[in-house]
Amino acid sequence: VPTRRRGASSHCRSGGATRRSRARYPAPMLEAHLRDEFDRLGIRQGRILVAVSGGRDSMVLLDLVARCRRDLGLSLVVGHVDHGLRGVASAADRAHVREAAERMGAAFRVRSIAPETGRSVPSSRDRPTLEEAARTLRRAALLDMAGNDDCRWIATAHHAGDQAETLLMRLLRGTGPDGLAGMAPRSADGRWLKPLLRVLPERISAWAEEEGIAWREDESNQDRRFTRNRLRLDWIPGLEATFNPQLLRTLGDLAEAGRQDLEWIEGLVDEAVGERVELGTSGVRFAIGGWDEIPEALARRVVRRVLIEVGLGRHVSRIHLERILAFLRRGRAAGRDKRLELPRGFVLRRRGDGFELSAPED
Numbered sequence: 001v002p003t004r005r006r007g008a009s010s011h012c013r014s015g016g017a018t019r020r021s022r023a024r025y026p027a028p029m030l031e032a033h034l035r036d037e038f039d040r041l042g043i044r045q046g047r048i049l050v051a052v053s054g055g056r057d058s059m060v061l062l063d064l065v066a067r068c069r070r071d072l073g074l075s076l077v078v079g080h081v082d083h084g085l086r087g088v089a090s091a092a093d094r095a096h097v098r099e100a101a102e103r104m105g106a107a108f109r110v111r112s113i114a115p116e117t118g119r120s121v122p123s124s125r126d127r128p129t130l131e132e133a134a135r136t137l138r139r140a141a142l143l144d145m146a147g148n149d150d151c152r153w154i155a156t157a158h159h160a161g162d163q164a165e166t167l168l169m170r171l172l173r174g175t176g177p178d179g180l181a182g183m184a185p186r187s188a189d190g191r192w193l194k195p196l197l198r199v200l201p202e203r204i205s206a207w208a209e210e211e212g213i214a215w216r217e218d219e220s221n222q223d224r225r226f227t228r229n230r231l232r233l234d235w236i237p238g239l240e241a242t243f244n245p246q247l248l249r250t251l252g253d254l255a256e257a258g259r260q261d262l263e264w265i266e267g268l269v270d271e272a273v274g275e276r277v278e279l280g281t282s283g284v285r286f287a288i289g290g291w292d293e294i295p296e297a298l299a300r301r302v303v304r305r306v307l308i309e310v311g312l313g314r315h316v317s318r319i320h321l322e323r324i325l326a327f328l329r330r331g332r333a334a335g336r337d338k339r340l341e342l343p344r345g346f347v348l349r350r351r352g353d354g355f356e357l358s359a360p361e362d
Contacts, residue, residue: 030060030064030196030199030203030204030207031064031067031068033196033199034064034065034068034195034196035068035071035072037185037195037196037198038068038072038195041185041186041193041195043072043074043153043193043195044072044073044074045072045073045074046073046074046075046151046152046153047074047075047076047077047149047150047151047152047153048065048069048074048075048076048077048151048152048153048154048155048193049077049078049079049109049142049145049146049149049151049153049154049155050062050065050076050077050078050079050154050155051079051080051081051142051154051155051156051157052078052079052080052097052100052101053080053081053093053097053216053218054080054093054094054096054097054215054216055157055215055216055217055218056204056205056208056213056215056217057157057158057159057196057201057204058156058157058215059100059208059213059214059215060157060196060204060207060208060213060215061155061156061157061195061196062078062100062104063207063211063213064207065155066104066106076104076106076107077106077107077108077109077145077146077149077151078097078100078101078106078107078108078109079109079110079111079141079142079145079146079154080093080094080097080098080108080109080110080111081110081111081112081113081137081138081141081142082094082110082111082112082113083113083115083134083138084112084113084114085115085134086218086220089216089218092216093216094110096214096215096216097110098110107149109145109148109149111141111142111144111145113134113137113138113141114137115130115133115134115137142154143191146191152191153190153191153192153193154191154192154193155193155194155195156192156193156194157194157196158183158194158196158197159196159197159199159200159201159204160197160198160199160200160201160248160249160252161200161201161232161236161248162183162197163182163183163197163248163251163252163255164236164247164248164251164252164255165228165231165232165236166182166183166255167179167180167182167251167254167255168231168235168236168251169227169228169231172227177258177261177262178258178262180254180255180257180258181255181258181259181261181262182252182254182255182256182258182259183197183255183259184197184259185197185198197252198252200248200249201248236248265301268298269298269301269302269305272294272298272299272301272302273302273305273306275287275290276290276291276302277302277306279306279309283356283357283358283359284306284309284310284356284357284358285354285355285356285357286306286328286348286354286355286356286357287354287355288331288332288353288354288355289331289332291325291328291329291331292329292331296325299325299328300321300322300325303321303324303325303328304316304321306357307320307321310346310357310359311344312342312343312344312346315343315344316342316343320342320343323340324340324342324348327340327348327355328355334350334355335350336350336351337350338350342357344360345359345360346358346359346360347360
């Protein structure tokens with residue numbers, strides 16, 4: 001468990017500051033929450049990698065896992081990803097996390113990534129944002145560290161505030177029903193854990209203050225040029241004060257309900273794909289008939305699933321989906337010479353006793 005120290009002064013530096021909380025009121029029993037969550041998720045007897053940036057949330061998660069590890073039979077590995085975007089502050093973040101790992105006798109692992117390299121694709125439509133590129137590279141780095149240390153799980157410090165912000169961002173930018181599905185406390189493959197997902201940020205702050213946990217402050221989190229920061233700093237507090245003081249809980253409940261509904265829907269999509277689609281190495285074949293017998297929403301999801309599988313997920317709009325469905329619903333009435341051209345040179349055509357989706361020839 002990290003050494004508890006009081007009275008250290010906060011100090012600011014360009015790009016970051018080390019912060020240490022001071023107790024002002026009793027903290028909720030987050031340790032009990034984490035134990036209950038790990039019990040519910042079946043996390044016992046194994047190696048766990050805790051992703052630690054050095055910020056408040058991840059330092060609290062590290063503290064909580066360290067307290068529970070022996071009782072749960074967990075071997076702790078601390079993983080830090082250096083994005084190299086904040087100059088000397090990045091080096092200070094790394095040193096802070098390393099020191100915390102050494103104090104608690106945990107293995108420390110670090111990987112450096114360069115998010116800009118993840119954006120080097122010719123097409124602007126294919127090019128991810130800097131945030132998307134960083135997320136992809138960070139995920140790969142954590143998986144690599146976990147694999148090298150035979151860690152069964154990777155835990156991140158996402159909390160109820162993150163869940164609410166993500167949901168609101170999707171709503172403001174435009175989303176369909178799937179966008180209401182929130183993050184899960186455990187990924188479908190069982191590898192990724194978010195044990196604080198139902199915890200309000202003020203509870204995390206209270207624990208940090210009560211336990212005197214030091215963390216690194218990323219000053220970009222206060223930059224209102226970023227939409228997510230404006231949400232967290234201005235809009236959510238305003239909505240809580242004006243409309244609903246329990247806004248984070250309300251949005252969290254909505255996200256969880258959406259996630260459970262999506263799990264059920266995806267099961268129906270799996271069944272429909274198995275009945276009507278053949279995914280092969282040479283292309284995709286759709287059944288010749290039956291497309292007008294299933295609900296519109298389900299048929300659209302089946303087609304979208306296939307397009308994602310072949311790499312067209314970012315390129316196909318609702319109009320494309322409607323055109324594809326209209327083509328498939330023609331069934332045997334579609335002439336054998338008919339074809340539907342799609343983005344990136346893909347073609348859907350009637351071929352034999354079915355429809356074939358093929359990639360462009362090199």
